[in-house]
Amino acid sequence: MDELVVGADLGGTSTRVTVATVGGARLVTVEGGGGNPTTHGAERAAAELAATARRALDGLEPGRVRAVVLGVAGRATLDDERAAGAFREALAAVGISVSPRYVGDAEVAFSSATAGAEGTVLLAGTGAMAVRIRDRRVDATADGLGWLLGDEGSAFWMGREAVRRAIAAICGTGASTALAGAVCGRLLGDSGGGSAERRRSGLIRAAAGQPPIELAALAPLVVAAEAAGDAVAATICDDAAARLVGLIGEVRATGESAPLVLNGSVVREPASPVGRRVRELIAGRFGGDVLAPADGLVGAAWLAVRSIRPEWPDQRLTEIHARLAG
Incomplete structure (x- = not known):
């Protein structure tokens, strides 16, 4: 009987598990459900992994699993x-006896796109970072x-810029933009009513009254406004890229020819406003x-396969790799 491997993605909003030969x-x-230990705590995340893995292994023999790799953002947790013990125990309760290997989201993204050993990854979703990969x-x-120290160009950064530009437009200190109405509608439930001062104050309170990272949810407003031809939204996308x-x-060195992997909601799709701009800038600066x-x-x-068949x-x-991707 074929030996099995398990690969998992422990995300803040979902836990995804695949079983392969x-x-x-x-x-x-x-x-x-969400299974990132940084977001939900180790015990809750481990329990979600166990529940998802149990469903994935329904009708299969857990004892045939020879390797488990868990991809997780913020794997330092x-x-x-x-x-780590909570995850081992959770998998053991499902019948998986091997200890899992924890891999950061950059390494998983890179090895999802290519079987190569070296290259670069740009992750731009809620947060943002670029990573040089050596030997995977x-x-x-x-x-x-x-969000406090960086995440430049991320969905959070775009959402924060949307609020800043909306306030500037409302107060007359910045260019007119459709983002003013869109942001007020999303945060205040009001796309344009009341005085400028009332809306300014309301936006400040609304933004400060939620976890800062929630501003990432406003990034789609920038994308929609850019698609409609809004100049301010286009400037935000230019700056993000x-x-x-x-x-x-x-x-990454300018002349490097190793693969460059783009992942995350902001850049993964070539037709998206920031994804398109990033690719245009890359073409004029980097090889590979x-x-x-x-x-x-x-x-x-x-x-997981590589770990048991080096x-x-x-x-x-x-x-x-091609078979798994296909």
Whole structure:
């Protein structure tokens, strides 16, 4: 009987688990609730992983699982032995006896897009960072500092800029923009009523009255306004793209030919406002193929295969990667 591997993505809003054979045949993929230990705490996240893995393994033999790789943003949380122990125990309760390997989201994104060992990853979703990958591990990182210290060009940054530009337009200190009505509608439930001072004060209170990272939810307003031809929204997208490509430049040499992987809601799609701009700037500055992973679980499952079959030749492992991705 074929040996099995498990790859998982522990996200803030969902836990995704795939089960595959060592030969690269994906048997099942299941999604559960949020399972990021930084966001939800280790015990709750481990319980969600166990519940999702149990559904994924329904009808399969957990004892056949030979490797588990968990992709997780902020994986340093799992350096704590108690947190790591909660995940081991949760998997053991499902019948998986092997200890999981914890891999950062940059490494999983890179190995989801390519079977290569070296290159660069730009992650731009709620947060933002650029990472140089060597031997499929993080070698250097630019930004990824969180909303207080960085995340330049991220969805959070775009949302914050949307509020700032909306306030400036309302108060007459900045250019007119459709973002004024859109942001007021989202945060105040009112797209234009009341005095400028009332709306200014209301936006400040609304933004400060929620966790700062929630401003990332306003990024789609910028995307919609840019698509409608709003000049201020276009400027925000220009600035976001320039900042993100600047991060790449901190960890990647201009003449480097290794793959450059783009992942995250802000840049993954080539037709998105920031994704398009980033690709245009990359084309004029960096070499190498620009890739976007179709499914982050590919990297987790493939790294699990590599961990138990390190002696297999690169060609065979590359074929398995293609099978998992296909």
